Amino acid sequence: MxxxxxxxxxxxxxxxxxxxxxxxxxxxxxxxxxxxxxxxxxxxxxxxPDPEVTMGQERALFTVADLMELACLVTRLSSQRRADSAN
Incomplete structure (x- = not known):
């Protein structure tokens, strides 16, 4: 693992x-x-091996794909929170 x-x-x-x-x-x-x-x-x-991790010599804490997925999640949760507070 x-x-x-x-x-x-x-x-x-x-x-x-x-x-x-x-x-x-x-x-x-x-x-x-x-x-x-x-x-x-x-x-x-x-x-x-992930090319991003290899190129970054394993120094990066996140990959671009992970950060993009996180950004989508934050956007979705923020939109949901605004919709809930508007009601």
Whole structure:
């Protein structure tokens, strides 16, 4: 697990399968004999390195795609809040 904020970051987990949902491809990782977790491939070493991260020598805290998604979320929540306060 390579995602720095995941509780299992730094642990080596066995991939036991893949699945797809609305967010795209997910990997099923075995935590122990009874537990599994589902994570996006980019949180593991099983995906191609992100060019932004590679070019930035892993110094960037966010990718452009992450920041664009955050901006859309903030805009949507701000619009919703204005609509709620107008009523």
């Amino acid at each position: 390579t995602h720095p904020f995941h509780p299992f970051s730094g642990r080596q987990l066995v991939c036991v399968g893949e699945r797809y949902n609305r967010s795209g491809k997910r990997l099923l990782l075995r935590i122990d004999d009874k537990s599994f977790c589902s994570v996006p491939p980019k949180w593991t070493d099983m995906s191609e």
